[in-house]
Amino acid sequence: MSSQTIRTIARLRTFRIPPRNGVAQGDEYGRAGHGIALCVSCGNIHYRKQWLQPRSVSMRELNRRGTPITRTLCPACSLGARGLYEGELLLENVPPLLEEEIGRLIRGFGRRAQAHNPQHRIIAIKRERRHWRVTTTENQLAVKLAKKIQDSFKRALLTISHSREPYEVGRVRLMFS
Numbered sequence: 001m002s003s004q005t006i007r008t009i010a011r012l013r014t015f016r017i018p019p020r021n022g023v024a025q026g027d028e029y030g031r032a033g034h035g036i037a038l039c040v041s042c043g044n045i046h047y048r049k050q051w052l053q054p055r056s057v058s059m060r061e062l063n064r065r066g067t068p069i070t071r072t073l074c075p076a077c078s079l080g081a082r083g084l085y086e087g088e089l090l091l092e093n094v095p096p097l098l099e100e101e102i103g104r105l106i107r108g109f110g111r112r113a114q115a116h117n118p119q120h121r122i123i124a125i126k127r128e129r130r131h132w133r134v135t136t137t138e139n140q141l142a143v144k145l146a147k148k149i150q151d152s153f154k155r156a157l158l159t160i161s162h163s164r165e166p167y168e169v170g171r172v173r174l175m176f177s
């Protein structure tokens, strides 16, 4: 990781920490239950210390009550917009015959993770021949995805490494033999 990236991550962390278990830490929005933040990119809503799916809160009702709305980028969109991530999964020697199935598994996993917590997302899947790189908004998400792939395709070997604190970027490598 370049020192520029590390500095950028450090800077990001000074103004927000991604939600853990759906609860934002260092919460700077809606203090004491006043007001909400609305992500201008994905429509996630920060309300009562949690990021929620769009439509889980009635905007009409909030408008009616005169609730202050701050327009912002949520932590997940903010990571993606800056080319950053917290979890990285490297798949190596992906067998061409399994490409389609693995792609489907990753996308399905991403959909379920996001449905469970709107801030848990797959940011990107980049494929270069037999080497794939999947980035996620949360480090444990990359680990869980790797284990899921390993369970489904027993011939993959799993290596998990974590960058040194305080950056908390989880890097997982899966090699297909």
Ligand SMILES: [Zn+2]
Pocket: 039, 040, 041, 042, 043, 044, 073, 074, 075, 076, 077, 078
């Ligand atoms: Zn967003």
